[in-house]
Amino acid sequence: MDPMAAIKQTFFQECEEQLVELESGLLRMEDGDDDLETVNAVFRAVHSIKGGAGAFGFDELVEFVHVFETTLDLIRSAKLAATPAVTKTLLRASDVLADLVRAAREGGSADAGAVKIIADELSALLGGAPRQDDDGKVSVDSLDFEPVCISLDSIFDIGEPEAPATQDFILRFKPAVGLYAKANETLRLLRELGRLGETSVECDTTEIPLLTELDPEGAYLCWTIHLTTSAPEQQVREIFEFVEWDCELSVETADVGKLLEALQESLEPHEAPPAPIAVAELRDTSVATDPAPTSFAAPSDDHPAAARAEAAKGEGSGAVQATIRVDLDRVDRLINLVGELVINQAMLSQRVSEAGLSRASSVAIGLDELEQLTRDIQDSVMAIRAQPVKPVFQRMSRTVREVASMTGKSVRLVMDGETTEVDKTVVERLTDPLTHMIRNAVDHGIEKAEDRIAAGKPEEGSLRLSATHRSGRIVIEVADDGAGINRARVRQIAVDKGLIPAEANLTDDEIDNLIFLPGFSTASSVSNISGRGVGMDVVKRAIQALGGRISISSVPGRGSTFSMSLPLTLAVLDGMVVTVGGQTLVVPLTAIIETLQPKKESVHELGSGARVIATRNTFTPLIDVGAVLLYRDEPIEPTSQVALLVESESGAKCALLVDAIQGQRQVVIKSLETNYGHVHGIAAATILGDGRVALILDVDAIVARPRADMIVADMPAAAE
């Protein structure tokens, strides 16, 4: 990759992070957080994007960010109140910004109409402030004055009329520790200033302590720079663009500076160091905490600037953590290798036990330790892939905003547990099903405002998205406070579509779960929001593909809750190793409820060769795994077998007949699709300790096949 592309990629990665910061800050503001630091964090996020976008020449992006930034600046300086309406606009602006960033990354272009609408709304917020017109120049007609021609020739004797007018600036610059720590260098900044024009630099060294007290990597110096240049102030400021959060900076034109200095002196004749009021705002976070933010005078305690900068970092966008960016491929290679290590370790243990060494022998003990270590390594490696679900959740807040504005509903999204971590693949593949469920909840779940008021509920609907860890899995819930599922209607539709027999006696839960059946869609008219030709069955399949399960519970008038339970990782699995027809298979442990030995009197034949087994007063379909996978043609006598009572993702129970149980162990999942191809009834493969390949059973596929034929037959049996 050429260096420029690499830098660009880093920029876009950082953009993603900044966009997350931006949105979470705005959401905090929406929740009424009026802390200046929150506003500052939001401003910083937008500003950083602008800096990079400018450097890479993404003009469209820069133009929009500029208006956005200006609006935020007004809020920061308390010239514009962050009312709910304003934050709503800002949130939508952040959505547009995300689109623009994506467009810049992918080389496409964003929806110009949407960009224009938001840009105009932002400009409207700016009110009388100077607006940018299309070519990015400040348009004169929006300024509140009439241009008047004044001839200067009579006042000044200008020898060369074409010579650009020069201006004197006084810059006061105090770097914080962070500036040096981020590999910036005052020397370079001053040299760049020197290129703009004539400079005279004064360094204030009074803060330098004796060697014993010196932090060699501290920041003790501050500078006053007199600059005579033809460059505009903007250009002078740009030099400090990438360090402005790590320093105190004021830029004044000399005449204003002198005036202020004189004023200061007349007020405080005894104060020796000049402490002028910075005309330009100090873009330092200390504004939030410093009681006298306009003063540049060096404070008296030891490293106050550094301390403040650290404090601001700590309380602002979360403590700064040392992180590195690693290519995902490398992590995956590492995970693969650790997987091989686990397999290898298992093989080694097996060899040792085959060799007849006692469990107490030093080799066996060493192997136990090795096993423990291997597990630890595996857990640590898995933790590298673990990502908080926050980015996905935050994307949902955008979905809610969009769907709510399309349907004219007012919906509030409450998020819970966004820091819960789960495997990166799971996080990535959650977006689509979650988006669909959120759309569904806003479109169908939450009622229109008038209906809500009539039902005695608050006008604003509430949608709760939460993530929690529960017994080695992650549980994600989408709960709305809408009308709940209209069971009579759901049942009727299912009957009409032939999904269930008309006389079927279903529990409320069973009716609710009908919406996951393929071909079921409650929307009588296809809306362009949730009715995109995909039903909840697609959501269910997506979740199942992740090894998860989904269920719904609903209380009429109170709302519905979709709850998804997903594995934390897709790389390893706890399984029960079984023998079927001479083959070794692995059944995911999460699916198994119990194992039992079928007795002759508990097995009943149904007409069509199907069998059920009576367990705890219910009948459960009995499935011969060997027959399903075509390991044998002859039906087998259940009493000679072991039955695994399993529950599929849909909650359907089934008893799987296997020849024998070998034991439980953690296996490393090897994709069959990647290495061979999809096989029905098989989810993946693994390599056992003896080096043989064992197939991992796809319990859902095994259960679903007969259930599809039996769903009609099954119900009366359950009603018996």
Added chain:
Amino acid sequence: MITVRLPEILDIRAASPLAAELLHARGNPLTIDASDVAKVGTQCIQVLLSAHATWTADGLPLNVAHPSETLLDALETLGIPFTKISEQESAK
């Protein structure tokens, strides 16, 4: 009289070792040979400033000998007079 020879590279990573080395020499008249300096950052200059202040406070002489062009140029850019890091003017 102790002589400390400054390394070629005086970037941020050199600041702590430099401070430690100079602190070690405290209590003696000191000459800092700066002829090798090819790269210097602001923080090492802070260390030199602090060292000079420390030796002055102790009433002992500290001189920077044979300052390289790089060092002199950096001091000039930063607006720091040579006499802030050395008792005697540069011999240059």
